[in-house]
Amino acid sequence: MTDDRRSGCPINLTLEVVGDKWSLLIIRDMMFGNRRHFRELLTKSEEGISSNILADRLKTLLEAGIITREDDPSHKQKGIYSLTEQGIELLPILAQMAAWGYKYLPVSEELGIRARLLSEGGPKMWAEFMDELRQTHLGHVRRKKGLSVGERLQAAYERVAKRNDPA
Amino acid sequence: MTDDRRSGCPINLTLEVVGDKWSLLIIRDMMFGNRRHFRELLTKSEEGISSNILADRLKTLLEAGIITREDDPSHKQKGIYSLTEQGIELLPILAQMAAWGYKYLPVSEELGIRARLLSEGGPKMWAEFMDELRQTHLGHVRRKKGLSVGERLQAAYERVAKRNDPA
DNA sequence: GCCAACCGATTGCAATTTGCAACTGGTTGC
DNA sequence: GCAACCAGTTGCAAATTGCAATCGGTTGGC
Numbered sequence: 001m002t003d004d005r006r007s008g009c010p011i012n013l014t015l016e017v018v019g020d021k022w023s024l025l026i027i028r029d030m031m032f033g034n035r036r037h038f039r040e041l042l043t044k045s046e047e048g049i050s051s052n053i054l055a056d057r058l059k060t061l062l063e064a065g066i067i068t069r070e071d072d073p074s075h076k077q078k079g080i081y082s083l084t085e086q087g088i089e090l091l092p093i094l095a096q097m098a099a100w101g102y103k104y105l106p107v108s109e110e111l112g113i114r115a116r117l118l119s120e121g122g123p124k125m126w127a128e129f130m131d132e133l134r135q136t137h138l139g140h141v142r143r144k145k146g147l148s149v150g151e152r153l154q155a156a157y158e159r160v161a162k163r164n165d166p167a
Numbered sequence: 168m169t170d171d172r173r174s175g176c177p178i179n180l181t182l183e184v185v186g187d188k189w190s191l192l193i194i195r196d197m198m199f200g201n202r203r204h205f206r207e208l209l210t211k212s213e214e215g216i217s218s219n220i221l222a223d224r225l226k227t228l229l230e231a232g233i234i235t236r237e238d239d240p241s242h243k244q245k246g247i248y249s250l251t252e253q254g255i256e257l258l259p260i261l262a263q264m265a266a267w268g269y270k271y272l273p274v275s276e277e278l279g280i281r282a283r284l285l286s287e288g289g290p291k292m293w294a295e296f297m298d299e300l301r302q303t304h305l306g307h308v309r310r311k312k313g314l315s316v317g318e319r320l321q322a323a324y325e326r327v328a329k330r331n332d333p334a
Numbered sequence: 335g336c337c338a339a340c341c342g343a344t345t346g347c348a349a350t351t352t353g354c355a356a357c358t359g360g361t362t363g364c
Numbered sequence: 365g366c367a368a369c370c371a372g373t374t375g376c377a378a379a380t381t382g383c384a385a386t387c388g389g390t391t392g393g394c
Contacts, residue, residue, distance in 0.1 A: 005273075006213070006214040006215070007213035007214045007275075007278065008273065008274055008275025008277075008278050008279070009195075009213055009214075009268075009274070009275075009278040010264070010265045010266075010267075010268030010269040010272065010274045010278065010279055010282040011191065011192065011195050011261055011264050011265050011268060011282075012192060012213065012214060012268075013268045013272040013273070013274060014264040014265070014267055014268035014272065015188055015191060015192065015264070016188070017272070019186065019187065019188050019191070020186065020187075020188070020351095021182055021183070021186050021187070021352095024178065024182060024186070025178065025179060025182065028176075028178050037370085037371085038370075038371050038372070039369080039370065039371075042371090046173070046174035046176055046179065047173040047174045047176075047179060048173070049353095050352085050353055050354060050355090051371085051372065051373085052352090052353080052354090052372085052373070052374085053352070053353070054372090055371080055372055055373075056352095058372095065271075075361075075362075075369095075370075076360085076361060076362090076370090077360065077361055077362090077369090077370045077371060077372095078361095078370065078371075079370095079371070086271050089267060089270070089271075090267060092263045092266075092267075093260065093263040093264055093267060094178055096259045096260040096263050097177070097178050097181040097182070097260055098177045098178050098181070099177075099259075100177075100181055100256060100257060100259075100260060101176075101177030101178060101179075101180045101181035102177045103256070104232075104253050104256075105177065105180040105181065105184070106172075106175065106180070107175055107176070107177045107180060108174075108175025108176075110175075111174065111175050111176040111177065112175070112177055115177040115178075123290070188381095204341085204342085205341075205342050205343075206340080206341065206342075209342090216382095217381085217382055217383060217384090218342085218343065218344085218383095219343085219344070219345085219381090219382080219383090220381070220382070221342095221343090222342075222343055222344075223381095242340095242341070242390070242391075243341090243389085243390060243391090244340090244341045244342060244343095244389065244390055244391090245341065245342075245390095246341095246342070
């Protein structure tokens, strides 16, 4: 971890932290797929990250203060990774990326549905989702009123996935 | 240019196109610094990109339909790079990155002022700025009423830069 | 017409990063 | 006690990055 920066530009600094091909995908899986353990992130990812890269990125994200790690009381070896407030606030970047990719790139139907809903929901829905993430990752109390944004996104995904693969 | 994708997820696809350390910085310079020639992008960048990387990224961005290149009538060797509509619509991603970096990373004062204004301006200001980019890059007519967003950002930057280095 | 400065790249090469596969040392459940 | 699972680590090859020098051509000044 050398801390020589190319410049003090906020966009550049952000890219130096999360501007690689994997970090934001890990964040995405933590946010939308609720992956919290190493194995979950390793095996349940669409893209198939390898374990050394995952370990390296988790370390980097830890050092950057984007995630935290604590021991899982149910299993001595398991660690639970959580997003920090700083990590949760990466959501708008992911949402904009999802919207742009949905509009211009050959997105698959199952994986695109969440992007569409999130894009249509706009900043208001993002804020709501970030509040839910604060509850699950920072231990804030949950106020419970109907389906959460996370649940709605997941349900929409499963509907499309099941429709396309009714096996 | 192999087109095997890791997954059809919109975020992943977006990262495969612009998820490296340089592409978005080039877009940033085209948007905020109005760099349109190879030399300008090469020498006037804060971070000091090297020429082979720049050439490679410009080629990639061309193939992805994010920028276009046309000959400069004033110089047979010069090319003018322009953003496409698709490229202009990367602005919200850059704006969110700027806002996040401004909030959480050690941004320099000069380079941070634009991020602050852009963040405070919100989606409305982004839309206005994107309209201006359509004018300069896509040749849309300019309706002229007061200072443009680009001019305001530039003026703010120069005020801070001059204050900090009154040489 | 000549030459220096500038133009958009390209090339060779070393250093870094990535990615795969196998493996480690340990824990848990049956 | 043993198979399955856990979070990583290691060795090594391949790909990417980054620097410096260079290329062939264009332009402006004289």
